[in-house]
Amino acid sequence: MFRPAWHPAGMVDELPDRAVKGRGSLSNRSGRFEPTRRVAIDDGWSRPARTQPDRTGPGSSPSEATDDDALPPLRTVLHDDTSRSVIARNDSPDIPHDRSLNPYRGCEHGCIYCYARPSHAYLGLSPGLDFETTLFRKPRAAELLARELRARGYVPKPLTLGSNTDPYQPVERQERITRGVLEVLRDFRHPVGIITKSALVTRDLDILAPMAAEGLVSVAVSVTTLDRDLARRMEPRAATPARRLETVRELAAAGIPVAVLASPMIPGLTDHELEAILEEAAAAGAKRASYILLRLPLEIAALFQEWLHEHAPDRAARVLSLLRQCRDGGLYQAAFGTRMRGTGPYAELLRRRFHLACVRLGLNERRLELDCTRFRPPPAPGDQLGLF
Template identity: 55%
Template sequence: MKISHGNLRFLAFVLYLFQILRHNQLMIEIVPLPLQRRKARASLSNAAGRFDMARAAVDDGWGSLEDSGDAAVPIKIETDIRMEQARTLISYNKSPDLPFDRSINTYRGCEHGCIYCFARPSHAYLGLSPGLDFETRLIARPNAAEVLRRELSQPRYKVAPMAIGTNTDPYQPCERDLGLTRACLEVLRDFSHPVAIVTKGTLVERDIDVLAALATRGLVRVGVSVTTLDPDLSRRMEPRAPSPARRLATIRRLSDAGIPVRIMTSPIVPGLTDHELEALLAAGAEAGADAASWIMLRLPREVSELWQEWLAEHVPLRAEKVMARLREMHGGRDYDPRWGLRMRGEGPYAEVIANRFKAACKRLGLIQKSPVLRCDLFTKPAQVGDQLALF
């Protein structure tokens, strides 16, 4: 095959860009931002993602940067929400670690800013940083409900429980104004489709009317994540999430409305929150939760470095112990992604946590495996132009 000089020049240029990208990814220097410029943000840095070139702040002559001593940093860190027209919404998985095979996410990124969030690396696929970008540069899908309705209406669609909140929180602050999660819930209600929700957001209370209607037919369960009962620690780890006490109040309100709810003591942080396990479960049971679950802290890809930066600033005297415990459960690594091990680790410490959890649930009457949601009620509502049934 004959290759023209133009094609050769193009290939050489692509190779040159690849070498630059590879070099920059290896040479990225993470410069922590000053604390006063990170108010209510968990990440200390905003390093380029693994698919992005290294970035540097540039002074545009309009006072957009200021000298912090070691590096020039942005004056403000505000939340930016951009709109994305989704072409598809339902994501499918075959993970043996998950109790569901499909999920929907109305937002990319999460303003709650939990420093330990395992979803942070997904922002790198967008050319954004898993650090501060994940907390401050969000993407919303305004046509989510429309796309969901279309996908559920496909002739080949087969019903199974839908998970919401598996990557980023469906009830983060921007949902108050955009209402994308509620719109999707209304579609699922119209189709009598089973749904499981995971959240830290108290805004879920706004949708109690829809959730209660689903609950009366065995079509919904809600999981509320409470990581710690210490409000100071929570504010530092999860800077824009509701306080632990407020999340427990949400469990109570959902339970009082007849909506099945479980307390999720996730993630358990060894050497930092593990001593609270029994107290967390007791608080959840007192608030009305009927079930419970737990997951050990996970540090995939960029999360490990972000987490260790956070430890060094907020709990430096415990940092070594926390990481030692995690590595002990993952064969000396910060994280082991293998099926069956990534959620809880292995070894003596992991077994102790599992036994403590099991014993506490038994004592408190909390179930560990929730009842199966009903799938037999699924129906496709009539659309404009459909022929109506006679009976």
């Protein structure tokens, strides 16, 4: 469907957004702080069809396309983040940790529902395609973390890696920033919890397993759906559901406490899989579990609706209706205490189903407490050695 847009020559047709292979968002609309809005329009000039490479990248076979389709490939672009500190603090009553570290801003996984998308608007970028293609790495993260942990008066508490964007997204394979951060935490004997949906976390078993033996680490693996095709469209560059469950198995076998996050649960689309996800995760060795009802703050509401009408048009009306039933008639309610779980009969049914499944599967029987008493800053170059 075309939407009218303003042009010096009058009202013209705005080109519709289309799915891009390997990317979650359909559009790249300006963020909420931008004074202008840029759109692609049909200027009426037609050109003959030409052959262009497919957008999947180098080595792909060419495909016939009109000039309207001849868009450049959406490649990932990396920039350096020049922040002078890396530990982020929060006092939210809905979050079980008060400090976190995110090695990257933006996330190449491209999950359409990601609650971190609106943060790209603070950078003057779109929470849509910009969020998953224009990334900011923190090359000095390990150095800055060590400096902050040595600060006089620092009190250790569990630090979360991946509270906003995934610390093991694809670029980490080359950048190795997350691994550098883990090396610092290991050397300081500082407790850390990791949240990811990537199998790359198993690369660092040589660091994680010894830390787990000292009660210093836990890992939570996000499994949103067991449907491989749905996952490919909803989380295009994340590990497949089967690979994530295998990751749970590998972590558990290495003695690392592992949890499954069945999040977000999307009413009418993925919520019927809740019990199956928990069963598969428990069989793989997970001992804890949690879930979050789909959250659609700020720009995510429009992005998710675009995606829904493109990839699940037959279920779009029902999904949005159920969400409104869980959000007091809106698509999102930001109030503490209810934003993670929702309200109303449908949200209560989901909560009850989760509780009963956890009881049946033996999940969440024990509370995991990471050990903060082992924290010891290692000697820095030039430090006086201790007597004992």
